Amino acid sequence: MKIGYIRSAWVLGANSDVAVSICKELAKRGCRKFFLISRNNIKIKKFAYYLRETYKAEVDEKILDLTDFDTLDNPSFYEVNDFDLYLITAGYLGNNDLAMNNVHEAKKILDSNFVGIVPWINAIISPERIKRKGCLWVFTSVASDRGRPSNYYYGSAKAGLQNFCEGLIARCHGKQFSVRIIKAGYMATKMTIGKVPDFLCIKTSDVAKILLRKPFRNGVEYLPWYWNPIMFLIKIFPNSLISKL
Numbered sequence: 001m002k003i004g005y006i007r008s009a010w011v012l013g014a015n016s017d018v019a020v021s022i023c024k025e026l027a028k029r030g031c032r033k034f035f036l037i038s039r040n041n042i043k044i045k046k047f048a049y050y051l052r053e054t055y056k057a058e059v060d061e062k063i064l065d066l067t068d069f070d071t072l073d074n075p076s077f078y079e080v081n082d083f084d085l086y087l088i089t090a091g092y093l094g095n096n097d098l099a100m101n102n103v104h105e106a107k108k109i110l111d112s113n114f115v116g117i118v119p120w121i122n123a124i125i126s127p128e129r130i131k132r133k134g135c136l137w138v139f140t141s142v143a144s145d146r147g148r149p150s151n152y153y154y155g156s157a158k159a160g161l162q163n164f165c166e167g168l169i170a171r172c173h174g175k176q177f178s179v180r181i182i183k184a185g186y187m188a189t190k191m192t193i194g195k196v197p198d199f200l201c202i203k204t205s206d207v208a209k210i211l212l213r214k215p216f217r218n219g220v221e222y223l224p225w226y227w228n229p230i231m232f233l234i235k236i237f238p239n240s241l242i243s244k245l
């Protein structure tokens, strides 16, 4: 399947470093319509301007905080209708220690990574839309594979998202629409700065190129691939070892 097919992209978490790299790579390869959703008004306007000026792309923006349920309504049809690619990169690592004692931090992690995302996926995966060709890419995390003391709030929220999307993969079976769950390992982004040594992190420009090799891939994949054997081992580690991670 040629990348040329992706002429339009809808992005939730569009100010994420990996989303920016994917959008730039898409634009280079001919994608000319973007719908960018972010919390950050200034940054997203700047990025939209860049895509318009550099690639003559048609770009719409929406400002949204996934934890803001007071203003939540069912996402309207026009906001998600008829894009070739739906990309979900919003995510919040949060502070696990704080979350143990602070219900607001705990809720923020769960809402930003799972609960707040569900209404959008619901709107995208309509019975009509999945009859037609298109794809949904959702970033979960290797942290969803096994709960660890250092990040189990984040990991469990991602596991919820993961399970939800696995259901969608099964629901879309035999349909034109593909659902791709990307279990990312360490990427060099603002999420990992100061937390993970640089040499362990893959560049987001490389992530974009890897993903665009097979844009309509369906199913669950580790990114980079070597997280597959690493997580295989972590899943079988005894609790005495996991308790130290």
Ligand SMILES: NC(=O)c1ccc[n+]([C@@H]2O[C@H](COP(=O)([O-])OP(=O)(O)OC[C@H]3O[C@@H](n4cnc5c(N)ncnc54)[C@H](OP(=O)(O)O)[C@@H]3O)[C@@H](O)[C@H]2O)c1
Pocket: 013, 014, 015, 016, 017, 018, 019, 038, 039, 040, 064, 065, 066, 067, 088, 089, 090, 091, 092, 093, 111, 112, 139, 140, 141, 142, 183, 184, 185, 186, 187, 188, 189, 190, 191, 192
């Ligand atoms: N980097 C890694 O090593 C790694 C590993 C595994 C999985 N992931 C996942 O990969 C995805 C992309 O992350 P990244 O590495 O590119 O990190 P990033 O640059 O920090 O991007 C995360 C994005 O999520 C947005 N976000 C967070 N909370 C939100 C909320 N309540 N409402 C709306 N947007 C919110 C942030 O918006 P603002 O820009 O406004 O803050 C940010 O743009 C995330 O889902 C992350 O969990 C990353």
